[in-house]
Amino acid sequence: MIEFITANPLLAALFALVGLSLIFGAVLGFASERFKTEGDPITDQICDLLPQTQCGQCGYPGCRPYAEAIAEGERINRCPPGGEATIQALANLLDTEVLPLDEDVGEEKPKSVAVIREDECIGCTKCIQACPVDAILGSAKHMHTVIASECTGCDLCVEPCPVDCIDMVEIPVTLKNWHWQNPAKANDIIATDGGQA
Amino acid sequence: MSDIIFKLTGGVHPPQNKHQSTQRPIAAAGIPNTLVIPMSQHLGPPSKPIVAVGDRVLKGQCIGATDTLKSAFVHASTSGTVVAIEERPHNHASGLPALSVVIESDGRDEWQLMPAIKDWHLADRDTLLQRIHEAGVIGMGGAGFPAASKLSTDKNIHTLVMNGAECEPYITADQMLMTERAEEIILSCELLMHLLGAEKTLFGIEDNKPEAIAAVNAALIERGNDNIKVIVVPTVYPSGGSKQLIQILTGKEVPSPGHSSDLGIIMQNVATAVAAYRAIALGEASISRITTLSGDAIGEPQNIEVLIGTPLSQLLEQCQWQPARADRIVIGGPMMGYTITDTSLPVIKTTNCLLVPTREELPPPPPAQACIRCGLCAEACPVSLLPQQLYWFSRAGEHDKLQDHNLFDCIECGACSYSCPSNIPLVQYYRASKAEIRQAQADTEKAEHAKQRFEARQARLQRLEEEKVAQRAARAAAAKKRAEEAATASAKKDEVDPIQAAIERAKSKRAGGNTAATNESVNQVTKLEKRLTAAKIKLASAETVDSDKVPVLQEAVDKLTQQLAEAKANPVTTSHDAAVDPVQAAIERAKAKRAGNAAPASPADEIAKLEKRLASAIQKRDMARDSMPDKLEAFESAVATLEEKLAAAKAKAGE
Numbered sequence: 001m002i003e004f005i006t007a008n009p010l011l012a013a014l015f016a017l018v019g020l021s022l023i024f025g026a027v028l029g030f031a032s033e034r035f036k037t038e039g040d041p042i043t044d045q046i047c048d049l050l051p052q053t054q055c056g057q058c059g060y061p062g063c064r065p066y067a068e069a070i071a072e073g074e075r076i077n078r079c080p081p082g083g084e085a086t087i088q089a090l091a092n093l094l095d096t097e098v099l100p101l102d103e104d105v106g107e108e109k110p111k112s113v114a115v116i117r118e119d120e121c122i123g124c125t126k127c128i129q130a131c132p133v134d135a136i137l138g139s140a141k142h143m144h145t146v147i148a149s150e151c152t153g154c155d156l157c158v159e160p161c162p163v164d165c166i167d168m169v170e171i172p173v174t175l176k177n178w179h180w181q182n183p184a185k186a187n188d189i190i191a192t193d194g195g196q197a
Numbered sequence: 198m199s200d201i202i203f204k205l206t207g208g209v210h211p212p213q214n215k216h217q218s219t220q221r222p223i224a225a226a227g228i229p230n231t232l233v234i235p236m237s238q239h240l241g242p243p244s245k246p247i248v249a250v251g252d253r254v255l256k257g258q259c260i261g262a263t264d265t266l267k268s269a270f271v272h273a274s275t276s277g278t279v280v281a282i283e284e285r286p287h288n289h290a291s292g293l294p295a296l297s298v299v300i301e302s303d304g305r306d307e308w309q310l311m312p313a314i315k316d317w318h319l320a321d322r323d324t325l326l327q328r329i330h331e332a333g334v335i336g337m338g339g340a341g342f343p344a345a346s347k348l349s350t351d352k353n354i355h356t357l358v359m360n361g362a363e364c365e366p367y368i369t370a371d372q373m374l375m376t377e378r379a380e381e382i383i384l385s386c387e388l389l390m391h392l393l394g395a396e397k398t399l400f401g402i403e404d405n406k407p408e409a410i411a412a413v414n415a416a417l418i419e420r421g422n423d424n425i426k427v428i429v430v431p432t433v434y435p436s437g438g439s440k441q442l443i444q445i446l447t448g449k450e451v452p453s454p455g456h457s458s459d460l461g462i463i464m465q466n467v468a469t470a471v472a473a474y475r476a477i478a479l480g481e482a483s484i485s486r487i488t489t490l491s492g493d494a495i496g497e498p499q500n501i502e503v504l505i506g507t508p509l510s511q512l513l514e515q516c517q518w519q520p521a522r523a524d525r526i527v528i529g530g531p532m533m534g535y536t537i538t539d540t541s542l543p544v545i546k547t548t549n550c551l552l553v554p555t556r557e558e559l560p561p562p563p564p565a566q567a568c569i570r571c572g573l574c575a576e577a578c579p580v581s582l583l584p585q586q587l588y589w590f591s592r593a594g595e596h597d598k599l600q601d602h603n604l605f606d607c608i609e610c611g612a613c614s615y616s617c618p619s620n621i622p623l624v625q626y627y628r629a630s631k632a633e634i635r636q637a638q639a640d641t642e643k644a645e646h647a648k649q650r651f652e653a654r655q656a657r658l659q660r661l662e663e664e665k666v667a668q669r670a671a672r673a674a675a676a677k678k679r680a681e682e683a684a685t686a687s688a689k690k691d692e693v694d695p696i697q698a699a700i701e702r703a704k705s706k707r708a709g710g711n712t713a714a715t716n717e718s719v720n721q722v723t724k725l726e727k728r729l730t731a732a733k734i735k736l737a738s739a740e741t742v743d744s745d746k747v748p749v750l751q752e753a754v755d756k757l758t759q760q761l762a763e764a765k766a767n768p769v770t771t772s773h774d775a776a777v778d779p780v781q782a783a784i785e786r787a788k789a790k791r792a793g794n795a796a797p798a799s800p801a802d803e804i805a806k807l808e809k810r811l812a813s814a815i816q817k818r819d820m821a822r823d824s825m826p827d828k829l830e831a832f833e834s835a836v837a838t839l840e841e842k843l844a845a846a847k848a849k850a851g852e
Contacts, residue, residue, distance in 0.1 A: 047648075048641075048644075048645075050644070051640070051644050051647075052643075052644035052645070052647040052648040052651065053647065054647070054651050062651065063648070063651075085637075088594070132651050132654065133647050133650040133651050133654065134650055134653075134654050135650075150646075150647075150650065152643070152647045173291075173293065174293060175237060175243075175287065175289060175291060175293050175295055178291040178293055179628075179629070179631075179632030179633075179635075179636070180290075180625060180628035180629045180631075180632055181629055182591075182625070182626060182629040182630075183565070183622045183625045183626065183629075
């Protein structure tokens with residue numbers, strides 16, 4: 001062995017390199033099969049940041065398609081239900097600039113739930129078919145109602161209703177969901193300038 | 198008595214201002230005309246009213262019930278009539294209304310006591326816990342945590358800590374309670390030790406309450422219980438925080454996240470302990486509390502024992518308040534209290550102080566300046582957080598970093614805000630950020646839930662679509678099969694009438710005439726010749742190899758030769774007979790066949806067959822009822838048809 005190396009340094013080096021490349025090639029080949037990632041991980045991460053209202057206001061049929069589009073390079077400011085917070089989170093994740101919400105797709109509204117005016121409901125089931133999260137309960141020719149805890153406030157049931165009996169009602173502040181607000185914006189000026197700037 | 202105490206990290210020393218309200222003994226507030234008793238005075242879900250408008254209730258009668266230890270029972274504070282159950286302005290930082298039971302008192306103050314458990318030292322833990330729960334005892338120090346929930350820990354508790362520190366300025370409710378009712382407090386310590394199975398009690402009292410310390414010590418000596426130790430702790434804010442007092446008394450820090458019970462320690466405020474004792478030993482529900490009224494705008498600052506639900510205005514008037522001098526009304530102390538504007542709000546179980554300062558006494562905070570990173574807040578923080586970092590992160594909305602810096606360990610004591618030279622309302626930022634983070638977590642959970650539901654719905658729609666396609670294919674296949682069956686059935690039908698078929702066949706045969714018969718005999722001759730040749734070859738080979746089979750083969754050859762000769766001599770023997778009258782013969786054959794077939798197809802067999810078909814049809818229909826309700830009608834009509842047929846067959850058989 002040593003003799004062969006000393007006698008044929010060129011050949012020995014060649015064999016060594018070929019041997020190493022074969023070993024590492026095999027290891028890498030095995031690893032690429034063994035640790036294969038299913039799907040696109042960045043799409044999943046983007047999708048997790050979206051509010052999952054499945055409202056389609058972004059122009060895509062649901063949150064995942066929009067996440068896929070963002071991964072392909074679509075702008076991140078097309079999600080009105082997520083609003084500024086979602087844009088901020090997406091910008092953080094993708095390390096891009098924070099854009100203001102695209103006005104074409106709508107504006108950020110306070111959180112609300114759909115409420116069916118039950119006296120007026122004719123039982124057409126159109127809203128049930130429209131609801132992306134199965135939050136509407138009812139059957140043909142029977143009154144429908146919204147399961148408030150499941151409703152994402154996506155608006156999609158309002159349009160199909162032939163008798164226009166669905167309202168989007170803002171979630172009221174109660175003792176249960178009340179919380180402290182941030183103090184009014186501080187001036188951040190020195191005391192001697194108080195109120196002048 | 199052990200006097201080893203440990204130092205609290207951080208803390209501030211605001212002016213105590215406790216002397217004003219300790220000059221007078223605890224007074225009684227009297228019975229108001231109308232009491233408003235909110236159903237959510239505690240942490241946890243609100244109780245549900247169990248009385249109706251118009252009901253007469255007695256003092257101590259339960260009016261709000263719950264089925265969980267995380268909530269608390271609510272009781273009528275005096276006897277009277279329920280006049281309303283509705284949303285009323287609530288004594289809460291939010292100023293939002295809460296469902297309340299409104300009682301108009303009858304002035305008789307008639308008690309309805311629960312049976313007293315006089316020998317509580319013999320009673321088991323569950324009985325005592327149940328009583329504390331039913332009496333609606335909650336943390337009276339300000340948090341309002343249901344006492345039964347706290348005491349029902351399954352951890353092994355060795356130490357009870359009694360919290361008599363009362364560190365917040367102005368408030369003296371616990372101090373007066375300890376001074377005036379020390380015996381009851383010692384008894385309540387014994388009760389809680391018995392309930393928890395604790396070996397000892399550490400009774401922490403701040404050194405600015407010498408009368409209280411003396412009274413408790415005197416009661417202790419009289420009672421002669423060595424397991425209760427009064428420990429005097431130095432006055433520093435917030436030594437009365439539960440984790441802080443435990444740290445001062447034991448030197449142990451409550452882990453984060455975790456509870457004091459993880460260290461084998463449970464802490465109770467003295468007022469809470471007394472309420473629990475009264476609930477057990479006297480059967481009294483928690484329907485009153487001691488509240489401090491203090492501040493320069495209060496003419497006669499003092500402590501008042503007040504019924505829960507009493508309007509604040511009554512207390513203020515009783516203490517001669519001067520509305521003109523009052524700058525604001527604070528519920529709680531100056532460090533952690535909240536401001537209210539409406540004096541018609543009720544006193545609730547957690548209302549330990551009503552502070553009405555003048556503008557000079559507690560001037561409104563000057564506008565906040567920029568943070569100069571002086572670090573005083575970090576020195577003041579009793580839980581060793583970095584308030585200024587938290588402040589920056591809070592303003593930037595960096596939730597992850599806030600959590601990394603342990604925002605949720607903040608006890609919102611206000612020491613940082615108090616020490617801040619720039620007057621930044623730090624605690625308000627932390628409270629808002631905590632709420633934002635909780636909201637964000639709730640939103641994430643909801644989004645995840647919505648996603649699951651959306652995906653489940655997508656999967657369902659896809660499955661239905663696939664089922665529809667499969668059904669369509671199955672229907673098409675079934676139709677094809679039916680068509681094929683119909684075709685074979687019609688073919689069979691032809692055979693069903695063998696006579697006709699035989700007649701046809703015979704006719705065609707006859708038309709073919711003798712030619713066919715001749716052909717047949719020629720064929721037979723050829724066949725026999727072939728067989729004969731083969732037999733001869735076999736015989737020859739047998740003769741050379743094996744002589745055993747030779748005679749048999751010889752015989753066969755002879756027989757075949759004979760047959761061949763016969764066939765040659767009488768070429769149309771067989772066919773000739775048939776050809777004599779093939780039609781007639783066929784008719785005869787067919788008749789025999791039909792007779793043979795008809796015999797098994799007797800009425801009885803027919804009925805059996807029909808019954809079998811009916812059974813399978815019913816089975817199919819039942820299956821359809823579960824899997825394809827839309828096809829049910831078709832299956833039902835099939836069953837009906839079969840039943841008709843069966844009935845007809847039976848009738849026929851009867852004939």
